Amino acid sequence: MRISTNTIYQLSTSQMTALQEKISQTSQQASTGKKVMTPQDDPVGSAKLLEAKQAISINDQYAVNRNALKYTIGIANVALSGVQDVMQSMNEQIVSLGNGILNSSNRQSIAITLQSQLDHLVTLSNTKDAAGHYIFSGYKSDTASINASTYAYGGDANNAVIQVDSSTQLGLGVNANTMFSSGFLAQIKTSITALSDASSTDAQIATAISDLSAAFNASQITVNAAQVTLGTSENRLTSMDSIGSERALTYKDTVSSLEDVDYNKVLSDLARQQLQLQVAQKTFTQISNLSIFNYIK
Amino acid sequence: MADILSIAQSGLHAAQAGINTTGQNIANVSTPGYSRQVVEQQPSPSVQYGLTSVGQGTNVTGINRIYSEFLAVQANTARTTSSNLATQSAEMQPINNLLTDSSSGLSTAVLEFFNKLQDLSSKPSDTSTRQTVISASQNLAARFNDAQKQLTNVNGGLNTQIKDSVTKINKAASQIASLNQQIAVSQTSRGGSNVNGLLDQRDQVVANLSKQIKLIVNEQDGNYNVMIGNGVPLVLAFNTYKLETVASKNDPTRLNVTHTPNGGAEVDVSDVLLGGSLGGIFDFRKNILNPTQNTIGQIILAITSDINAVNKTGLKANGIQGGNIFTQPASLATPYTTNTGSGGISIAITNTNLLTNSDYILEKTGAGDSYKLTRVSDGVDVYSNSALATITNAGFSLSISTGTVSAGDQFLLRPTYSGASSYSVTATISDIATAAVGTSVQPDPVVAPAPGDNSNVLAMLAKQTSLVMNSGLSSYQDTLGGLISTVGNKSAELKATSAYAEQWQQSSSIAMENYSGINLEEEAANLLRYQQAYQASGTVLQMARQMFDSILGIMR
Numbered sequence: 001m002r003i004s005t006n007t008i009y010q011l012s013t014s015q016m017t018a019l020q021e022k023i024s025q026t027s028q029q030a031s032t033g034k035k036v037m038t039p040q041d042d043p044v045g046s047a048k049l050l051e052a053k054q055a056i057s058i059n060d061q062y063a064v065n066r067n068a069l070k071y072t073i074g075i076a077n078v079a080l081s082g083v084q085d086v087m088q089s090m091n092e093q094i095v096s097l098g099n100g101i102l103n104s105s106n107r108q109s110i111a112i113t114l115q116s117q118l119d120h121l122v123t124l125s126n127t128k129d130a131a132g133h134y135i136f137s138g139y140k141s142d143t144a145s146i147n148a149s150t151y152a153y154g155g156d157a158n159n160a161v162i163q164v165d166s167s168t169q170l171g172l173g174v175n176a177n178t179m180f181s182s183g184f185l186a187q188i189k190t191s192i193t194a195l196s197d198a199s200s201t202d203a204q205i206a207t208a209i210s211d212l213s214a215a216f217n218a219s220q221i222t223v224n225a226a227q228v229t230l231g232t233s234e235n236r237l238t239s240m241d242s243i244g245s246e247r248a249l250t251y252k253d254t255v256s257s258l259e260d261v262d263y264n265k266v267l268s269d270l271a272r273q274q275l276q277l278q279v280a281q282k283t284f285t286q287i288s289n290l291s292i293f294n295y296i297k
Numbered sequence: 298m299a300d301i302l303s304i305a306q307s308g309l310h311a312a313q314a315g316i317n318t319t320g321q322n323i324a325n326v327s328t329p330g331y332s333r334q335v336v337e338q339q340p341s342p343s344v345q346y347g348l349t350s351v352g353q354g355t356n357v358t359g360i361n362r363i364y365s366e367f368l369a370v371q372a373n374t375a376r377t378t379s380s381n382l383a384t385q386s387a388e389m390q391p392i393n394n395l396l397t398d399s400s401s402g403l404s405t406a407v408l409e410f411f412n413k414l415q416d417l418s419s420k421p422s423d424t425s426t427r428q429t430v431i432s433a434s435q436n437l438a439a440r441f442n443d444a445q446k447q448l449t450n451v452n453g454g455l456n457t458q459i460k461d462s463v464t465k466i467n468k469a470a471s472q473i474a475s476l477n478q479q480i481a482v483s484q485t486s487r488g489g490s491n492v493n494g495l496l497d498q499r500d501q502v503v504a505n506l507s508k509q510i511k512l513i514v515n516e517q518d519g520n521y522n523v524m525i526g527n528g529v530p531l532v533l534a535f536n537t538y539k540l541e542t543v544a545s546k547n548d549p550t551r552l553n554v555t556h557t558p559n560g561g562a563e564v565d566v567s568d569v570l571l572g573g574s575l576g577g578i579f580d581f582r583k584n585i586l587n588p589t590q591n592t593i594g595q596i597i598l599a600i601t602s603d604i605n606a607v608n609k610t611g612l613k614a615n616g617i618q619g620g621n622i623f624t625q626p627a628s629l630a631t632p633y634t635t636n637t638g639s640g641g642i643s644i645a646i647t648n649t650n651l652l653t654n655s656d657y658i659l660e661k662t663g664a665g666d667s668y669k670l671t672r673v674s675d676g677v678d679v680y681s682n683s684a685l686a687t688i689t690n691a692g693f694s695l696s697i698s699t700g701t702v703s704a705g706d707q708f709l710l711r712p713t714y715s716g717a718s719s720y721s722v723t724a725t726i727s728d729i730a731t732a733a734v735g736t737s738v739q740p741d742p743v744v745a746p747a748p749g750d751n752s753n754v755l756a757m758l759a760k761q762t763s764l765v766m767n768s769g770l771s772s773y774q775d776t777l778g779g780l781i782s783t784v785g786n787k788s789a790e791l792k793a794t795s796a797y798a799e800q801w802q803q804s805s806s807i808a809m810e811n812y813s814g815i816n817l818e819e820e821a822a823n824l825l826r827y828q829q830a831y832q833a834s835g836t837v838l839q840m841a842r843q844m845f846d847s848i849l850g851i852m853r
Contacts, residue, residue, distance in 0.1 A: 004814025005326055007807050014803065038397045039785025040389065040792060046397070047782040050404055054774050057408040061415045068419040131423060139732075139747030141422070160749045162418045163758060292821035 307354030308834030330501030511572025611753030619730025
């Protein structure tokens with residue numbers, strides 16, 4: 001076959017250019033550790049990468065949301081164990097009130113203790129978070145959960161939920177109104193008033209004690225229930241955390257398999273491509289030296 | 298005796314012609330488009346010599362170029378295809394890079410915006426969290442605006458290339474016509490002088506032209522007649538019919554190409570100028586750039602519309618219903634420059650879920666309130682002969698914004714594309730309606746919602762993972778992912794096919810080069826051959842002289 005002189009030069013240069021381009025790409029991969037990932041390089045991989053990065057971001061955000069809720073639950077737990085302590089001491093007072101031999105001054109001093117316990121319960125109910133929001137007021141986080149003079153619930157019935165998992169919305173689930181049985185705090189105050197009034201009749205005192213006792217027993221149930229609610233939520237969040245970190249690992253593996261280079265492959269590619277270029281260069285110089293003109297003297 | 302002298306002289310002539318031609322070949326070894334030339338020799342007719350006849354030496358009958366029209370047509374076809382695909386593949390690169398998320402951050406901006414809303418759902422009344430939401434929404438708008446700006450720049454670059462390509466085509470047309478003329482003149486007036494160089498030049502101009510546009514060359518009476526694209530005459534003998542660039546009649550930001558045929562009216566030939574780099578630019582603009590612009594617009598339009606809609610049905614901290622968080626630019630509706638009426642159309646987006654990434658053409662079909670709406674992507678008439686107000690199911694509604702529309706007037710509607718105008722966020726932290734989801738009517742009296750009420754934030758968040766686009770088929774990120782894989786696939790396909798086309802082009806050019814090009818070894822051998830022939834003829838001459846001398850000696 002007839003070959004033109006230009007063809008020899010053209011073929012050699014285009015071959016060397018192609019090899020140089022490959023070497024440049026490979027050495028870039030070797031130095032960055034990342035495959036050059038434009039949609040063109042890997043259309044399916046790019047879309048997958050986008051999906052995985054989105055999943056990581058959302059997954060991370062759910063963890064942030066869970067931490068925010070765990071923080072509030074932590075504060076609520078502290079408040080509720082305080083409530084339990086106060087309820088414990090209050091129980092002792094109620095038991096001693098049931099003891100028939102108390103006189104008026106005994107009852108008055110119990111009434112004083114009860115008042116300070118009531119105040120303590122109000123304080124605990126009005127627990128705020130670091131940002132100054134009442135945590136047991138439902139949506140009405142700017143309003144005291146329990147009014148210190150009327151003992152009425154100041155919040156609303158709403159539970160502010162947030163997204164803690166792809167399929168779960170969770171909130172604190174406890175407010176000052178559900179924590180205590182209906183009218184418990186007001187009942188304590190009513191009973192204190194009767195107990196500290198020297199003119200109260202025996203019958204009035206007996207009613208004050210039995211109403212207090214009934215409200216107390218009911219509230220013990222609701223306080224326990226509130227603690228259970230918080231405990232359950234905390235457990236759910238913890239198990240979501242471990243699922244979340246497992247998911248994060250899977251997603252990160254996906255990203256890494258799409259993005260990171262295989263160094264063994266890259267380095268051996270690089271060595272091979274360099275050798276190919278050297279061979280091409282040497283061949284070219286040798287071939288271009290072959291000419292009859294060298295012998296025409 | 299005189300015969301031997303003239304025979305020797307003809308041999309010397311022929312050998313000299315051979316040496317000259319070889320020298321010419323060697324000199325042009327790297328001249329693009331040069332075809333090697335060879336000396337055609339014939340023995341001179343013999344004359345009666347006694348009882349028999351003897352030849353009268355040799356005649357140089359011509360110096361011909363070695364050129365194959367068949368190989369040239371193949372090489373030109375391959376060049377047109379290769380250049381078409383290479384142009385499109387190169388144009389893909391900015392879009393390809395734009396959609397590599399690390400550079401544009403489109404996907405990250407969407408994620409970040411919703412993540413900040415998540416933070417807000419935990420702390421709906423926190424001012425610094427509200428501020429991060431506003432910042433994230435500004436960033437979201439900015440990233441998509443940037444992307445649109447880059448694509449607009451790509452369009453500007455295409456306009457420059459169209460101009461450049463048209464200039465090259467016109468220049469080639471002039472050159473071909475002029476060479477037609479020179480060749481005709483040389484061949485007739487100087488009695489068939491050597492026009493090989495001119496022929497090579499003309500073929501080289503055609504070869505270069507074949508990079509710009511698909512072409513067919515018909516040779517007629519020695520002239521090249523050139524048709525480009527799908528049958529647009531460019532050169533007929535000594536006449537040229539040149540191309541011109543003009544703004545598109547329905548989009549002033551785009552250049553189109555017109556052509557004025559012999560004695561005819563100027564027509565827009567952009568749709569028939571196929572092949573080559575010019576055809577590649579038109580293909581790319583129509584099939585890739587346009588849908589990409591529209592899809593990116595479709596995504597940001599859907600997000601901002603949905604968030605605005607939710608914000609409007611919630612309550613702000615002061616108890617007033619929310620307004621828009623994002624300020625959206627108007628969709629483009631451009632009247633054709635050929636319209637006879639003065640009317641303008643405005644587009645109001647009504648349902649982003651029903652939008653597609655296609656453009657539409659609206660045409661007034663009669664004197665009354667009668668319109669046709671054609672979807673450009675598949676050519677389907679979505680509405681025919683319908684009242685303007687009844688056109689609703691494509692996700693937008695239309696109204697006449699100014700002037701009057703005449704029968705036959707047309708408009709290019711780009712619902713998801715806003716051209717140079719951009720999205721912005723003028724809302725401040727107090728404009729975010731975090732509370733009281735689903736408040737469709739302003740409550741009277743106005744009562745400030747509870748500060749812990751995050752219900753409307755949850756409603757905004759629900760949009761992130763809902764299938765709120767493409768008639769309930771995809772989420773925002775799905776649509777973005779779809780765009781990325783569409784562009785990626787198209788881009789990879791173009792890269793692969795243009796690499797094959799490049800090889801085809803190379804091998805067909807090499808085939809031509811191997812046939813017509815110079816081989817220096819061959820020329821060196823020819824040089825030696827003609828040198829020897831020259832020396833031999835010289836010896837014959839010398840011998841003839843000696844013979845002549847001996848005859849003279851005898852005579853003395």
